[in-house]
Amino acid sequence: MSRTNYKEALQDPIFNEIREASEALSLESYVIGGFVRDYLLKRGTPKDIDIVTVGSGIQLAKKLAEHLPGKPKISVFKNFGTAMIRHKGLEIEFVGARKESYQRNSRKPIVEDGSLEDDQKRRDFTINALAFSLNGSDFGDLLDPFNGISDLKNKIIKTPLEPGITYSDDPLRMLRAIRFSTQLDFTIDLESLKAITAYRERIKIISKERIVEELHKILGSEKPSRGFALLHKTELLQYILPELVALEGIEEVEGQKHKDNFWHTLEVVDNIAKTTDNIWLRWAALLHDIGKAPTKRYDKKIGWTFHAHEFVGAKMVYKLFKRLHMPLNDKMKFVQKMVAMSSRPVILSEDYVTDSAIRRLVFDAGDHVDDLMTLCEADITTKNPKKQRRYKNNFQLVRQKIIEVEERDHIRNFQPPISGEEIMATFDLKPSREIGILKEAIKEAILEGDIPNDYEAAKKLLLSKGREMGLTVKNS
Template identity: 70%
Template sequence: MSKTNYKEALQNDLFKIISKSAKEIGLDSYVIGGFVRDYLLNRGEHKDIDIVAIGSGIALAKQVAKNLPHRPKVQVFKTYGTAMLVHQDMDIEFVGARKESYSESSRNPVVENGTLQDDQNRRDFTINAMALHLDENSFGNLLDPFNGIKDLETKIIRTPLDPDITYSDDPLRMMRAIRFATQLHFTIEDDSLEAISRNSERINIITNERIVVELNKILESDKPSIGFLHLEKTGLLKHILPELTALKGIDEVEGQTHKDNFYHTLEVVDNISKNTDNLWLRWAALLHDIGKAPTKKFSKKVGWTFHAHEFEGAKMVYHLFKRLKMPLNDKMKFVQKMVFMSSRPIVLAQELVTDSAVRRLVFDAGDFVEDLMVLCEADITTKNSKKFNKYHNNFKIVRQKIDEVEARDHVRNFQPPISGEEIMTTFSLKPSREIGQIKELIKEAILEGDIPNEYDAAYELMLREGKRLGLKVNV
């Protein structure tokens, strides 16, 4: 890895076009940041490419667009002195080399034109400050003033300058440090980690939308617990997700304790990450126990309880999503449903698995019954191998029953065989309480297995219930 020229990284014709365009308008240009880092790590193609020009990045972007065959549209962001264009499904951002200074209350810097060195100084980490020259005479030469290549080799996250300054200037970099450590399985250098702890309160000046982008990337990694342990250890988590830090710790009364629900949660998130890439199901795993902190009680009779924690947790999901400016749409409702139902299959797996219990599970979970099963299997973190195997064997039985019940009774996304309109027509009724009673009775009879989920059986039951209620059939 310790070469000085990486021309082979720049084989895409795009880089030659940028080099040619820069020469035409008399600028020096470099590719910098994530593209260089990911190439050296052999992480596959990097679709976001950052180009630094010594001079106007906007002018370079426009010149490149002229020289590209399809003449892409250039988006200009004058306030930031940047421009962007899309080429071959790559997002290419152009910026003029700059130096920055910050105020205490904002992460938006005062920007001045600068040299390449100024630009590399302002980068977040040494591994993101490496640049490849695009000038035709030194095409592919590596410029690495902070020995980022060594930090790649030793798997270290380190800031180019004093970490206190780097993190205080732009506190989002604290989240990014933890995110990169999680994604790449790198270690955050000690001074840097301590600086994050010292500056953790500064995260409060960052918008929730930007914080959530980093949280999502941590959750999408193959072992999210790395990131959440760093967030908790540095004090960032209590500012971002206090609902999680409230789960930390073990209380003891009269010799009785409960498990530490924070560390249990992180185990569940790691477990589920082995089996699904669904970000929102991973969010459900992260939040499945948040209702336990407010519902925790101790009684001499039964010890520690968390009654209705799923119900409380589902309510908390809405407030958490709203606070973090996360989507309050079907994604939030999905997470709520998973949290609310998170114990149902576990209870089933402890008992004799009846058809009616499985029918109700499928009825309530609908299309998300498989997601719910994946969550509940991840939730088994007991270190007792006998218990662990028993739960998982019972889950196999529950899954088998789900398939059998669904094939026979079709209760997923259940639609009653008899509609409210048909009940009204049959008994010459106007909208009334009796219609709801009859519909509910038919639904319950199907879920309990008293009648099959078929029209004729439901029709007969409707007539019987109508007679019991004193209703006359419309002849």
């Protein structure tokens, strides 16, 4: 059998250091997984390095640390039999070669010491089972028992063992297959795809946090629709994001149809992926239409309607985030705001844009007005070039108007020119309903353009409005 050697991949001095530490302990060691895969795919030099040794990974890490300058700290994870060292921007993880067996109700394996081949068998995909030797006699040799190099060349995701075993043992691998397919633009092997569909219900034993981690990576990829289309095809999506599945389909009544909002959503996500890396804005694109399924109605006079779908969708965002154990903090609120406001710029772009409408948009969106415009521009999925040009031009006009109005009126992160405390002092009031009415009157006058956003004009209006309400100015 011919040997293929990749010494050039192991030029970083760390690999020789690991070789020497291994020899001192009479251990065989190998670099395995993502480092090897990404090197062979020419995807740059990975900063994460996985080392497997036939023996104790923790012992090897400790030995290596003794010889490295500064004796870096070792993070030891005894429960998993692993250790990690950070050194010169690298994260090096060590594990002893092992074989695994699984029980049906858990993805936590029963682990025993094993050979390198045992360890390669337990890997999720052939492309992640590739290893380079770090041993003196064959330093740099590729060890590829499952022909992963061929799968790399043919752009195929395939499991080392029978796919049903691989996915049933650890159902997270189903999501990882789809994630790698999305990130690398690889095709999932047909038998693998069938097995994912067959074992899809097993996803229920995976923690929500691990599922979301994979969803983030799919959403963060260059073309997220690949992943969501595969999640849909394998029927995994109905267990993870049923709100999206509910959007699929086109109904026809009296010859009137609506668009398929599921496939439209995937187009929107791909569009926004071209313009932003903000993962939460990508989430907003994915969820911007989820309120359309529960609000869909047919009206004989006007056809299909999705009345208040943005409001309903924003409420659904909270429930969805809670169910998936996602953060219920400012990130969730940002996605909610984007979903709730997703149609506002569209309405503005269709009508003559008044300064008042722009002021209200900027006031409500605050610092996120640019994100909102990016979302709305991504929402243009018409295949009619003339319409597409018109919509894009209209949004450019709205953007320009936002800049002009903001420069003049400073509405973003609006703070009333007159505080509640000053209103109380002016009319000798205690906290009361009247203060809210006066503050609202000043805010509305500024947003409508009746007065400029400055103190003198606001004070004048306050006194006038106070007199109308029968309030007396203190000491007057």
